[in-house]
Each structure stands twice: as C-alpha cells, then as structure tokens.
Amino acid sequence: MTIELDSTTHAPNRISLAVTGMSCAACANRVERRLNKVDGVIASVNYATGVATIDAADHVTAEDLCAEVDAAGYGASPIIDHTEAISATPEDAEVKDLLRRLVVALMAFFPLADLSVMFATLPSTRIPGWQFILTALALPVVLWSAAPFHRRAFTGAKVGAASMDTLVSVGVVTATLWSLDTMYLHPSRTGTAPDGVWAAIWASDAIYLEVAAGVTAFVLAGRHFEAKAKRSAGSALRALAALGAREVTVLTRDEREMRIPISELVEGQRFVVRPGETIATDGLVVSGESSIDASAMTGESLPVDITPGMAVIGGTTALTGRLIVEAAAVGADTKLSGMIRLVEQAQTGKARMQRVADRVSSVFVPCVFLLAGVTFGVWWMTGSGGERAAAAALAVLVVACPCALGLAIPTALLVASGRGAQLGIFIKGHPALEATRDVDTVVLDKTGTLTHGVMSVVAVTVEGTRTDGEVLRLAGAVESASEHAVAAAITRHARQIHDTLPTIESFEALPGLGARGIVEGAQVHVGRLRLFHQQRIDVPRALLRELRRQERVGRTVVLVGVDRVAVALVAVADTVKDSAAPAVARLHRLGLRVFMFTGDNAYAAQSVADEIGIDEVVAELLPEGKVELIAQMQERGHRVAMIGDGINDGAALATADLGMAIGAGTDVAIAAADVILVREDLAAATDAIELAHATLRTIKGNLVWAFGYNIVAIPVAALGLLNPLIAGAAMAFSSFFVVSNSLRLRRARLGG
Template sequence: MTAEVIAEPDAAPHRVRLDVGGMSCAACAARVETKLNRQPGVHASVNFATGVATIDAPGSLDEDALCEVVTKAGYEASPHVEGAGPGRDTDSDTARELMRRLAVAAVLFVPLADLSVMFAVVPSSRFDHWQWVLLALAAPIVTWGAWPFHRVALRNARHRTASMETLISVGVTSATVWSLYTMFGPSGADTSRPDGIWAALTGSDSIYLEVAAGVTVFVLAGRYFEARAKSQAGSALRALAALSAKNAAVLMPDGSELVIPAGELKEQQKFVVRPGQTIAADGLVVDGGAAIDMSAMTGEATPVRADAGDQVIGGTVVLDGRLVVEAAAVGADTRFAGMVRLVEEAQAQKADAQRLADRISAVFVPAVFVIAAATLTGWLLAGAGSDKAFGAALAVLVIACPCALGLATPTAMMVASGRGAQLGIFLKGYRALEAIRAVDTVVFDKTGTLTIGRPTVTEVTVTEGWQRSEVLAVAAAVESASEHAVAVAITTALADAEPPEVTEFVATAGRGVSGLVDGRRVEVGRPAWVTRGGDAPASLSAARRCAEHRGETLVYVSVDDEVCGAIAVADTVKKSAPNAIAALHERGLRTVLLTGDNAATAGAVAEQVGIEEAIADVLPEGKVDVIEQLREQGRVVAMVGDGINDGPALASADLGLAIGRGTDVAIGAADVILVRDNLDVVPQALDLARATMRTIKVNLAWAFGYNVAAIPIAAAGLLNPLIAGAAMAFSSFFVVSNSLRLRKFGTR
C-alpha cells in the first residue's frame, strides 16, 4: 500500500516590509533592491531615507528568506514593525556614535595639522622621534575615527562593489601609508634640507597625515549631520501611536468591567469610556452621552456631542460624561490606524528624492579608481620609477577624496538652519530644499494655521433696555457650568469679572444651556431653540444674518423668556495671515484654503485673508486626496498646517510646513517647521529654502569641478602631497565660505 501524497498549493502572494540596516548611501539602497528583484517573482522597492524595503513576494518566500537575501548582500534586515516609525532609533544611535568619533578626531586634528605643516615647510624644526608624535596624533583618527568608512569599504570589497566609503577609505589609507613612507624613509630624519614653502613644494618629503585626518574629520561631520536629520523621520508615527488608547474597559454580561489591552478588543464587544479617556475603537454609542474632543481626527477646536445611537471614532477623547460603546472597527481597521498608515506611506514616498552628492558619487567613485589604475600603468609603461608611478596614482586617489563634496550640502544646511532659527524657520532635511524650487501652490489649513485656534466673542448685540455687560454677565453665568467651546469663549469674554452664580443648570444637547441666575431663568443657545421658533427682535435678526455671512457662530440670550441679546463667536484670523497670503501672490504662487469646517466659515475666512479658493468639509483622508488631485493637475504643492489631522497631508505634499505650536504629528510629518506662530515666515521660509538650494548647487558645482580639474593634474605627476593638501583645503574653504553667506539672509 502506498501513501498518497497531496501537493500543498502555493501560498498566495503577499507584501512584506523589512527594516534594512547598514545602508550608508543611495547606492546601497539600489544594491539591496537589485538583489531582491533578482529573486523569482519578487518586486521590491528600497527606501534609503526610511531604511524600509517594501516587497511584493510569492508565497514561497517568507520574511526569513527575504531577510537572508538582504544579509547576503552585506546588510542587516529584520521584519518591519508597523507604527514604530521609519528607522526607529537606529539613526539617532548612529548620530551619537558619529558624534563621539567626530569629537575625538577634531580635537586631535588641530595639533596634527599644525605640526605636519611646520615639519614639512621647516625641516630644521624636526626633533628626535618627531615622526612618532605625528603618528600618535593621527593613528586614532585614521583608524578608530575612520572605522565606519573602513568597515563599509571592507564589506563592499567582499561583495565586489564600491561606494563613496570605498573611495574615502582607500584615500585615507593610501595617504597614511604614503606619509609613513615619507616620515620613516631616508628623508624623514633629514633636517639639513632648505626651509621654506618653495622647498617643501618642490621636495619629495611632504607630510600627508593631516590630509588623511582632515578627510576623516570633514566627512564624519557631514555624516553626523545627515544621521541627525534622518533620526527625525519616525517622529510623526511615534507621536500618533502615543495618542492611541492603550487599554479598553470591556463591559461584561454581569455589568462588571474587565480592562484589557486595546489591541485585544474585538468587534461587537462593548466597552466603557469615562471623562479624559481615549476611545479605543470606532463604534456605536449604546448608552450615555458626552462631549468628545475630535481634534485628533478633524483638527477643529469645537467638541462634538455624542449620545446613544451616534457613531464615535477611535483616538478621540471623551471630555465629560460616560459612554458605553459597541466596537465596530478595531485594530488596523480603525480610522485612527488608517491615519498612521497614511503618514507612513507618505513619508516613504517623500524619501524617493536622492541627494545630489549621492547621484554624482554613483559615477564618480568607480571612475576615480579607473583613472588611478590608468595613471599607475601609464607611468610604469612610460619608464618612470615605481615611486613616481605610485606617487601619481596616489595623488589621484587623494585629490579625488570627497572632502568638499561631502561638505557641500551639510555646511549649507547648518548655516541655513542657524539663520532660519533666528527667523523662526527650521529646515528639517534635504528633501525640502529639492522640492521648494518648483512649488507653485500653497495649501493652508484653517484652524490654528490661518486662525488663532481659540474661539472668541466677536460681537454682542442687545435689545433696547439692556446693557451689553449685563447680557454678557448672565450668559457667562450659565455658560460657566458648560465645557463647550462657545461657553469657554463667552466666559473668557467676561474678562476679570466674576459671573453670578447659576443654579438648576441644564444642558440640552445640540441646542443650548439654561439655569437660574439671581432668581431669573436664563437661556443661551441656538436662535431657533431660544425663540421657540418665534420671531426675534429686528436688531438681533440683523446681527444673526451678519454673523452667518461672516461664517461665525451666533447664540441668542433670553431672560425670563425675553430674548434680549445675541452673542457672535468666531475663531479670529491671525493678523499676519493677509500679508503672508499677499506676499505669496506677489511671488506668483496659487493659494488654497483646505478645512474640515463648513463652507460658510471657510469662505468667510478665505475672503478675510485674500485666498480665492476654499475647499470645506474635508476629513483628514480627504485632505490627502485633495493634495493628490492638485499634484495630478501638474501642481507642486506645499501644505501649511498644525493639527494631528494635517499630518497625512503634510507628509503627502511635495513640501510640508508645520506651525511650531502645532501637534507633534504635524511637526514630525513636515519638512519645514515655522517656529514662530506668525504666517509672515511662510514666504520667508520659501525664500530661505531657495537661497539654500542655490548655495548647495554652487557648492556641488565647485566641489565636483575641483575634482574634475585636479585629477588630470595629479595624473600628470604635477602634484605632490603638500600641493594636494593645500588645494583640498582651499576647496573646502570655498565651500564653507560660500555657505556662510546664508548668515546674511533676510538682512537686506
């Protein structure tokens, strides 16, 4: 009897996300991507900025198999943790490690450079065992300090590839070896040679350790600032995750409550939410009533009332009352989880832009090695001695070391960041600079961005026989017992005066409040509710029409059934908004208002600030759709916002600008942070970014042009180490000096 073998069907194709470690440049990401895409049925995209590989793979390849592919390519890989944020803490750890190496290397580099130049220019200054002094200063820099580059170069060698680290490592190592030969060779102890710069330039015993150490210090500085900027990448997702509910109090059949982790909540389970607690899942209110802070999802300041039969959203906060909610969507299916995914996906898209230096180095690195090899071969074939041939080839490698190229972007970013901080602008990374030059449309959120974000009383209208202060006082007395945003605005408008005491307070959901003040029945609320559907005095009706035209909220006040006043409440437009919008229009930019508020309010605010196009009643995911629609029309979009709900839109826009007083999510998802709560910095931020990008372009053109011009001279044997060191120092000096011009931005 034979056993029947039943073939197991192939598992369904699936999507896998991996965290990839050890990548140091865009070429590394391309290498990992190529290795993955060589696997049958695999389609992979590797994002260098976030360190995440997104892979569509056949069912036969699981996460472990894909991780092994990445490992064989010379990098580390592990399954991606959803919601943890791109890169998690890897980049911040890298930045700290680079800072330690940079600090030690910089301290040792200063005396090393001084002594190296002195001993080369003034040979008579050399004392016994001077070589060991220089070696003691240089050894920690070119070994421990430069180890990150040596480590990557060794890994590249094992996999028969090359990157910028390979060039740095070979250049530093070659310069060190040349210097050791010079110092400990026959001429190292010679102090009888003529002193002076010309003698050193024409001699053969120039000391090159300061160049090896200088390359290490400057490139370490560039990598440190790059790692520090990348460590910000996951902050938006971490801030979102921190806002979600951690636990849920499940209601048991016997009426007791069982507290479980929110992630274990199941559909149709009933759970209890009390004041100050976060709702754990999307669901339906089956019992109770409360005001809910919806700002996490809508960005609007006004709380929303939820009673039995109303739907609620996970991630929002109950302000008062007790709710029993039946879960309808849990875990990854909630709208809150959807927002996390939106921000994560948008951040992955934005990181596709590569730094200009990486694009140059992809061709530059292998070309340098080819030229160096050709130089060595050419001199040997021409009959030159091995010392001459090796010296020329080595000069090519060292003169091509990307000192200025590595400084071109970080120095401009450092200066621009410092100047920006003085102006209230924080540029978070390179992508902002690359996107800024093409921006033609600026989209503004309303609440907290164009407006102050705190409703205030704009007008109080009273009927004959009543005083403004009297009506405001009785209204504030009743509203003092309420937590509604309109109530807060009215009580705040009373200034320092203490409102009378209220008794028999009653809040009628969605209509208004009432109570006894000094023995009189006072009602404050919607006009139709206060008037019981009847007519109001003509002055109050006129005030109502004007308020609605302005997009404001208006409530009537009645005392003992006599309608005596109308109070208009609105979120005041920032004083800086009209000037900022006008400045953007002067630069030829299109402006759009995008808000979750109603059309009347949106239109009124847009008219006040000078924006011609307003899009209202838009939820967070809808904001992303609007941004994408604008981009599909060929627009390059900058988004300005401050709320949690703005996070996905800020991340998906070509350029995100967040108001500094905004939420951590908005700040984490944006490319530019406007530290001051003043919209005048929006056009100024665009100008600063453009100026910084121009500076970086000049720096890169000079650095690359310097290498292109210097390499042929080195290959011709016309450069000795000291000349190469001076040329490299001048190139770096030019780059730094050009970047320092940004300190004067905005002074004219």
C-alpha cells in the same frame, strides 16, 4: 467649487519591512534596487524611517523579501502594525555618536596638521620619539573616529558594492599605512630642509597623517548634519504614533472593567472612554454622550457632540461624559494607522539632486580606484620607483576624497537655517529647496493657519433692557462650570469685561444642548435654539432673525435666557489672523493659485475665504481627502505647496511638493513639513520661498565647484604634479570654498 475625489485601490499584498544597517541614502538605493529585481515586486525604501514599503505579487512572502535584504548586506524584519513599530522606535544615538567621533577627530587634526608638516618638511625639528607622538595622535582617529567608514566599506565589499565610504576608508587607511612605513621603516633624511618652503614641501617625507585626520573630520561633519536631518524626517511618524492609546479599559461579559494593552483589543469588543481620555480605536458608540475633540483627525475647530449610534475615530479625545464604544477596527485597519502609512509613503521620495549625487557616486568611486591603480602602474612601469608611483596613486585618492561634495548641501542648509531663524523660518532639507522651483499652487489649511484656532466671541445681540455686560456676566458665570470650547470662549470674553464672575448654583450640563444654573437668584439658560424649544422658552423674532444671519456666515450661536425669557444671543467663531489677507494677496501677486482646504463645515469655510480673498475652497475634508486632492493636482502637472498646522495636516504636508507648517502648530505637522514658519505672520511663507530659492542657487554652485574640482584635480594628481601633502591641502581648500560660498547666505535680503 467642487472637486471630485478619484477612487483609489490598494495592493492586495502590501508588505512593510524594518530595514537595519543603512547608513546613507546610497544604502537605501541599494536595498531598493535589490528588492525591485524580485519578480512581481515594486519597492520603495524610506531611509529616514528605515522602512521598506513593498507592493508584491501573491506568491511573494515577507520572508522572501527579508532574505533579499540580507543578501544585500543589511537586515530586515516584517512590520505587522505600523503604529506599534514606529512608536516603539528607541531613541536614536547616531547623531550623538557621530558628534563624539567628530570631536575626537578635530582634537587630533589641529596638532597633527602642525606637527606632521613640520616633521615631514623640516627633519631638523624631529625630537626623540616624534614618530610615537604622531602615531598616538592619529590612531584614535583612524581606528575609532573613522570606524563607521571602515565598517560600511567592508559591508559593501562583501556584496561587491563601492560607495563614498569605500573611498574615504581606503584613502584614510592608505595615507596612514604609508605614513607609518615612512616614519618607522624608511625615514629618508636627517639634517636641514632644502632651501625654500615649496622645495621643502615637494621634497618632504611621505607623512600624511594630518590628511587622514582631516578627511575623517570633514566627512564626519557632513554626516553629522545629514544624520540630524534624517532623524527629524522620521519624527513625523513617531509623533503620529504617539497619538494612539497604549492601554484601553474593556468591558467583560459580566460588565466589569478590565485594563488591557491596546494590542490585545479585538474587533467587536466593547471599551470605556472617560472624559479626558484618548479614544483607543475606531468604533461605534453603544451608550453615553460626550463632546469629542476631533481636530486631530478632521481639523474641525469645534468639538463634536457624540450620541449613541454615532461613529468615533481612534486618536481623538473625549472632553465630557462617559462613553461605551464597540471596536470597529483595530491595529493596522484604523484611520490613525492609515495616516501613518500616508506620511510614511509620502516621505519615501528622494530629491532630484540627491538622486543625481547617488548615481554619480556609484560611478565615481570605482573610477577613482581604477584611475589610482592605473596611475600606480604607469609610474611603476616607467621606472620611477615604488615610492613615486605610490605617492602619485595616493595623491589621486586623497585629492578625490569627497569632502567638498559631502559638505556642499549640509553647510548651505546650516547657514540658511541660521538666516531663516532670524526671519522666523526653518528649512529642514534640500527637497524643500528643489520644490520651490516650480511651485504654482498653494493650499492653505484654515483652522490654526489662517485663523487663530481658538473660539472667540465675535458678536453679542441683546433684546430688552439688559446691557451686553450684564448678559455676559450671567452667561459667563454659567459657562465657567463647563468644559466645552464655546463655553470657554464666552467665559474668557466675560472675564475680560468683568474682573470677577458671580458664583453659580445648581449647575447642570445638558450634553449637546447647553447648560443651566442659578446665578444671583436668577435661573439662567445658555445653549442652542433646540434647548430653548425643549424647555418651552420663547425666543423673540428679532433674536431668531439674527441667529439665522449669524449661522449663514458660519458662526456658532448660543442663546441666553434669564428666568425663562430669551434675552440675548452670543455668536462665537474662530477669528481670522491679521496677517492672513495680506499674505494671500502677496501669494496672488507672485502668480500662485491659492486654495483653502479644511475639515470644518462649508459655511464657516466660505466665510473665512470671503474675508481673506480666497476663491477656491474645499470644506468638510478628512485627512485622506486632503491627500487625495493634492495628489490629483500633482497628477495634473501642478507643483503644490501646503501650509498647515494640525495633526490632520501631517499626511498632506508630507504629500505636497513643499510642506510648510506653522511653528505654533502640532508636533506632527512640524515633523512632516519641509519648512517651519516660526513666526505667526503668514508673510513668512513667501519669505521662506525666497530664502529657499537663494539656498538652492548656493547649493548648485557648491556642487558645480565640488565636481569641477575633482574633474581638474584628479588628472593633475595622476600626472604626478601633486605631492599628496599638497593634494590634501587642495582637498581642504575645496571644502573651505564650499563653506565660504554657503556663508554668503547670511547676507540674503528677503521680504515683500
């Protein structure tokens, strides 16, 4: 089949900013809204990477946009080179910092939960200095563990914005101040408690330090899980940036070599690439020959033979031979930088559930404060006294604390991750869960996904009296001295048959053609048909017919000659995984349309597709081609899942509605995908979709409970029917329900 690529245009003034100070998705929304208010600006802010991507009119400068971000209460600076900016990102300490604060909060919460309730409800148990014990336990939590909430609440207040952090901060501070006032200035009773537990609770002193510590601990737990997910999302870009060279050897005018940082390389400058080195940037080969491993950028399974006049791509690796290359593009203009931008742009989208939660929180928090204020005023004006009014208002703040809302998604993901791990599946975030709802098209990469990604000998044809084993023994001895992927396959196969291979003498590599040498006194040639023509070695017609047949099904064929007589051919190919055909059949049974995209040649692609039952194939695609085709499918209304494993699949995985990476694949693919298939069995892909559906149902149930709980509990608290202590217990029960509901995923049954 043929699919035409749409032509694309790029904004004449695209600006990227590194945004600092964002602590949650709501912060990214705030920055994005502020930027989009600027005339002539279309902005998208990626919370995971801290990057704002802006298409701006010509009159808008980066300095203008940075000023807007500063005015919103955050910091920003222009990004000139995405590769350098991302690769220079320091190791983020946010996850570790949240974990330390969470541990301190939990260590204080458990004794506070016992002592606060006991001292509040049973005055007879109060020992000398009891106030100081509770204060010493609570202040580290309130002042240090909850400090991020206080800081973000203050930042939001400066620009007139309220968030969940504002609600948490005010609730914690209010509960603490009211408790301190009760303990030190207005202890109401001494002696024994009223009869009955409930009577004691209703008549208890207003000591809510355990509520302050519990709120802090619950919300920190949710933020810790969120921070881990956020950092893993940004790792795709860092993994891509790691592909680039840091230094390059350039040639001076007098042909001397000089090592310089890659940032100093300029267009038109010549540089040297030695075997094993990463090609520094896109360029044109001036001299030298080499085999290039281009799988990182094109997905082609075989190395590409490069000769003078051919183009090379930065981020690929030279396997053999020394090259002199003239730089054709540097910095942000290289294909590697383009891939980074593709992944970055694809990751800026937000999940629908998260967008709903963001909108609800922007209205919910001000409403809670308004209701708390109205509650206090009404109770005060009815003559109930300041203590009664403050208790009712505090109950509203405490019972509305969004612990359940904060835990609804992270806990379900945590349990699903554990269940998925048992099945060889890892789901990275709720966007993946939502994407499974409407997926109708699956795109499969070939190399490393449907195939093993390693060349293997699939056929040996001998002409004459020699046996297969004898031919492979001689060919393996020659190829053992070569670094080429085909040579490695032949050597590996020969060693499976023979424990040891004979020693080779007078070995000579013939770039682009093959190799030759002396083995046990015989001259042995191993290489392409062109080598045999060049060396005037006759090839029997039977071998020529077999060679053409093998090439028609996409296999790579080398001839073996002994003493200037062609005696055999060896066909090499990337073999299909045993699980590929059953997995494709199962996807078809689920009613999904299945495509295969690959950077490999059309013959090899069609051969694999025919073997596993895929009818729709697009071959010889570069990474941007895969992205464009997936985008076109999405524009036509399709929901696309992409399954891949290579570096070149990173942008496509991020662009697809659901990205699924083979766990044995590259770091880039794993980081860019939404779902990781740890086990090699491709049936894990369908298991992942089923698990995602179950997790999505659980998250929806959690969110319904979290919002429903607040809808019911807040009016009850406002009517004065909830003591703040009971309100804290209700808040804890809400969180307990969410966690319990999520734990049901451990029993989810999957499988085809």
